[in-house]
Amino acid sequence: MPELPDxxxxxxxxxxxxxxxxxxxxxxxSPFVLRSVDxxxxxxxxxxxxxxxxxxxxxxxxxxxKRFVVIHLMIAGRLRWRAAGAAVPKGRGLAxxxxxxxxxxxxxxxxxxxxxLWLVRGTGALVAGHERGGLEPLDASPDAFRxxxxxxxxTLKRALTDPTILSGIGNAYSDEILHAARLSPxxxxxxxxxxxxxxxxxxTRATLIxxxxxxxxxxxxxxxxxxxxFRDGMAVHGRFREPCPACGSPVQxxxxxxxxxxxxxxxxxxxxxxxDRAMSRLLKEDWPRSLDEWEARLQR
Numbered sequence: 488m489p490e491l492p493d494x495x496x497x498x499x500x501x502x503x504x505x506x507x508x509x510x511x512x513x514x515x516x517s518p519f520v521l522r523s524v525d526x527x528x529x530x531x532x533x534x535x536x537x538x539x540x541x542x543x544x545x546x547x548x549x550x551x552x553k554r555f556v557v558i559h560l561m562i563a564g565r566l567r568w569r570a571a572g573a574a575v576p577k578g579r580g581l582a583x584x585x586x587x588x589x590x591x592x593x594x595x596x597x598x599x600x601x602x603x604l605w606l607v608r609g610t611g612a613l614v615a616g617h618e619r620g621g622l623e624p625l626d627a628s629p630d631a632f633r634x635x636x637x638x639x640x641x642t643l644k645r646a647l648t649d650p651t652i653l654s655g656i657g658n659a660y661s662d663e664i665l666h667a668a669r670l671s672p673x674x675x676x677x678x679x680x681x682x683x684x685x686x687x688x689x690x691t692r693a694t695l696i697x698x699x700x701x702x703x704x705x706x707x708x709x710x711x712x713x714x715x716x717f718r719d720g721m722a723v724h725g726r727f728r729e730p731c732p733a734c735g736s737p738v739q740x741x742x743x744x745x746x747x748x749x750x751x752x753x754x755x756x757x758x759x760x761x762x763d764r765a766m767s768r769l770l771k772e773d774w775p776r777s778l779d780e781w782e783a784r785l786q787r
Contacts, residue, residue, distance in 0.1 A: 488562045489714050491624075491655030492699040494541045496711045497566055499703070501539050501546070504568065504710075505586045509535050510550060512585040519600040520581040520593070526554060526608045543619050543654045555607040556584075557617055558593060564602030567592040568710035621654035624691050632688045637676050643687070644672035644748055656695075659716040662724040662749045664694045666733075671756045672741075672748045723749040 489497070513528050515521055521528075534550035541547070546566075548556040560566070564581070573590040575583045582604055584591040595602040607613045622635040635652050646652050647661040656664070665672050668690035670683060679687070701720070702711065717725035722732050727740045731751040741748040741763045752760050 488544065488657045488659075488716060489560050489564075490544060490657040490660050490716075491541070491695050492660070492702050493711070493714050494544060494546060494560075494655065495699050496702050496706060497546055497714075498539050498541050500568070500706070500710050501548075501566075501591070503708075504588060505536050505548075505591070506539060507535060507537075508586045508588060509533065510548070510556075510584060510586060513556075514575060514583040514585070515581075515604075516575040516583065517581045517600070520602065520604045521606075522603045523605040523607065526606050528606065530554065530608075531556060531606050541655065542613075542617055543621060543650050544657065545617055547613070547617075553609050555605075555613050557605040557607060557613070559603045559605075561595075561601035561603070563596040563599070565594050565596070565714055566710075567594060567712065619650035619654070621650045621652055623654050624656065625695060629685065629688050632691075633684050636684065636687070637679070640675060640677045642673045642675060643670055646676050647691075653691075656691075657716075658746050659718075659721070659724045660694060660698065663698075663722055664690050666723045666731075666751060666755060667694055669754050671761070672750055673761055723751055725749065 510532060512532055515528065531550060531554050534552060534554055536548055536550060538549040539547070540549070542557070544559065546558045546560075550556065558564070558566075569590050569592055571585065571587065571589050573583065573592060575581075575592060576594055579594045579596055580592065581595055581602060582593040584593070593602070593604065605616065607616060622631060624632070627635070636646055638652070641649065641652075643665060644661055647656050647664060648658060662672070664687070668683070668686040670687060674683075723738045726738045726749060728737050730736065731738055731754060734751065734753045736751055736753040739750055739752050739760055741761055750756065750761070752758050
């Protein structure tokens with residue numbers, strides 16, 4: 488799922504191309520993508536773009552007359568900038584937004600139809616329908632960060648990825664943040680001391696700012712085409728069994744639903760391997776509790 492650094496790059500690239508331009512036409516290619524009924528598509532077409540911004544993990548086009556186009560890419564949605572009038576790709580194409588200088592294609596890999604498009608009338612409707620209330624991590628003071636983090640009892644993994652607590656962070660960058668902070672993903676927010684909160688605050692800012700700058704450098708003036716949750720240079724996310732860049736221990740993971748947690752046991756959990764729920768039920772007391780025991784099992 489595109490997260491804060493990726494969405495920021497999309498917004499900046501779109502600002503250079505369509506800010507102030509007229510949205511000439513919206514072509515809906517998939518019956519699943521448009522999730523709103525008012526205003527109609529025709530009511531939005533022909534209006535100029537007055538602003539583009541990130542709202543959590545959503546991209547918002549503000550148009551004349553307080554109309555808004557909201558795009559949520561979810562896991563597999565992507566944006567492509569093409570020549571004006573470009574055809575919507577068959578199969579994975581969801582919609583096209585035609586501007587004088589080019590066409591923005593909205594696509595989705597896979598068949599789960601999670602990505603969505605909303606047309607919104609008025610600022611109040613935008614806030615009510617799409618604002619989740621999470622704190623912007625790069626704008627927050629240390630005290631505000633601590634207050635948001637410890638307001639409820641959650642694991643750190645849940646707290647970082649909950650849009651009602653912190654805005655714009657998902658599965659990939661939460662893994663990287665927790666590794667940088669040397670904290671367990673299953674550590675409870677209510678059990679953190681001052682030093683741990685400070686490390687997490689600094690790691691959150693450093694990770695998000697660092698990756699945003701890195702992605703800007705990689706894209707240059709081009710429109711970002713390689714948006715992915717798995718990137719070279721990540722410390723633990725998507726690197727199961729590969730060596731941790733900090734200590735060399737094999738990266739571990741916990742799978743749950745469609746997601747997974749990636750972490751280094753040496754750096755984050757004092758050498759303890761966290762139990763995968765499904766595997767824990769299967770192996771019961773035989774689940775490995777340390778890296779040494781884990782390595783012995785892999786060798787066998």
